[in-house]
Amino acid sequence: MEKENSRAEFDARLLRPRDLGGDNEWAFVVLPKEASATLPRRGRITVSGTLNGHQFTVLLEPDGKKSHWLRIDKPLLAASGASVGDTAHFEIFAGDEPEPDVPxxxxxxxxxxxxxxxxxxxxxxxxxxxxxxxxxxxxxxxxxxxxxxxxxxxxxSGKKRVCCFDTSGFYSKAFSAPQAEE
Structure with missing residues (x-):
């Protein structure tokens, strides 16, 4: 069920990561803090939405600064008609979290x-x-x-939650968005 006030709409410039990590082509955006603040948590969260009107569902990652970043793969870039460097229009919302893939x-x-x-x-x-x-x-x-x-x-031993793990990366600085290519 969708949480109230979990919907956000924003424009953001598509960035190319400095290190593609062996993947052919992808882009990313760092969500504006106002958009991220509408989401129910600062850690990893699955959102659905649109990029220039094209629907997607992705796992947002924490950026370590109380916001999130969104990876945009090559098929989503192509389907949306967007390119690195463009300013694109996003709408996102968080609904029920799907069951994660267990490694x-x-x-x-x-x-x-x-x-x-x-x-x-x-x-x-x-x-x-x-x-x-x-x-x-x-x-x-x-x-x-x-x-x-x-x-x-x-x-x-009965613990249901992982202890002492900052899922946002803010306090530990364990997580961050990729570095953008200049």
């Missing part, structure tokens, strides 16, 4: 730990999004492995 390594660990799996199934979708975000935000493989192990331990 294989986490899914395997949960299957091997029945108590953790039971608590995982008893959490909310948003809590599962936060657990996954905490795990996949690890910068090193050994940290990711440790977080999966810790997640299973915490879940098995």
């Amino acid at each position: 294989d390594d986490l899914a395997n660990a949960l299957e091997a730990a029945p108590e953790a799996r039971a608590m995982w199934d008893a959490t909310t979708t948003i809590a599962r999004v936060d657990w996954i975000h905490w795990i996949v935000s690890a910068k090193q493989a050994k940290t990711r492995t440790k977080r999966i192990h810790d997640a299973c331990d915490m879940l098995a």
Whole structure:
């Protein structure tokens, strides 16, 4: 169900990331703070909307500055008729959060730990999004492995929410929007 006041409309310039990360072509926008403030949370959140009238559903990422950024892939760029450097028109709204895709390594660990799996199934979708975000935000493989192990331990002990994780990146400065190409 759509939350009241979760709809925003804005214009933003499409930016090219400095590092494409091996992907062929994509763009991004940082949401204006006023648009981000209409959303129910500062962490990862799925939104639906339009880009120049073309519909999309995407996962917004926190920018570490109490706002969000939106990745625009090549097919969405093409469908919307927008190009990097253009100012595009956006409408976004947050509705029910879809069930997140569970990474294989986490899914395997949960299957091997029945108590953790039971608590995982008893959490909310948003809590599962936060657990996954905490795990996949690890910068090193050994940290990711440790977080999966810790997640299973915490879940098995009855914790439904990941402890001490700033999903917005504001306090920890763990998350940011990509750097724009100059």
